[in-house]
Amino acid sequence: MTAVGQRHGSSYLPFLLIHVASLGVLFYPFHWRYLVWMVGIYALRMFGVTAGYHRYFSHRSFKLNRVNQFILAFLAETSAQKGVLWWAAHHRTHHQESDTMNDVHSPKQDGFWWAHLGWVMSPDYNEYNPRLIGDFGRFPELRWLDRHYLVPPTILAICLFLVGGWPVFFWGFILSTVLLYHGTFCINSVAHVWGTRRFNTPDHSRNNFLLALVTMGEGWHNNHHHQKHACRQGLFWWEIDVTYYILRTLAVFGIVLEIKHARLPYQTRREL
Secondary structure, three states: OOOOOOOOOOOHHHHHHHHHHHHHHHHOOOOHHHHHHHHHHHHHHHHHHHHHHHHHHHOOOOEOOHHHHHHHHHHHHOOOOOOHHHHHHHHHHHHHOOOOOOOOOOHHHHOHHHHHHHHHHOHHHOOOOHHHHHHHHOOHHHHHHHHOOOHHHHHHHHHHHHHHHHHHHHHHHHHHHHHHHHHHHHHHOHHHOOOEOOOOOOOOOOEOHHHHHHOOOOOEHHHHHHOOOOOOOOOOOOOOOHHHHHHHHHHHOOOOEOOOOOOOOHHHHOOO
16 A cells, blocks of 8 residues: 555546436336335445444444455445545544544535535545554455445446346435435534534534434434444434444344443433
8 A cells, every 4th residue: 555545536427427317216117126125225235334334444343353344345335435445544534633624524614515425526535544544454355345446336236237127226226325325424414513412522413313213323423423432322222223233133143243332421321
């Protein structure tokens, strides 16, 4: 690796085209199975984003063996949100500089739409500092995935087409990708603007119940910024955190190891 990480091309045109392509669902008669495909593939890839890109590669909130680490990285990259090292390196910068002038996506500094999608398409952030992600950058298979980040979503798209033809391709891949983009991006934008604050963190992070449902637990963003390395982000019984529930289930079978738990102030622990 050089002093600067691998380049990821600007994505203005592909981003616009995939939104236009999502209209392809209108050219086929509606069937409930298409909706099931869309929801299922969305949920699978959202888990890849939340458990993979975010809780594992960005924050190391649990451990995996090398094979499962690669599988999770591959699953995360089927989301078409660039390379796993690129994603995690920029997210670590976000936490170091959250809502300051050096934050890569702060709605308080650069506006809502920049935080939501402008930064990820800007050529200013095509690269990343590999020193920020050296712990995972030492694995050649992850560096390969990071360079060839279009391979996983391409394989997924082809498989969906072969299984269900154009309708499943448009519903299961195109439309679910668009929804996945905005579900993920809302954490950068909405979760720093609207919601409640349990912890007095130095940033503007918010807890948002609706976002937690859409993102399988990521909406408890103020909880997360309070303790970024904790695997569980929904701290109360009613704070739904589906990603955490799945990871705890996988831990029962020895797939997920050494989950990091939140350490809470006494007055908060009493409420749990």
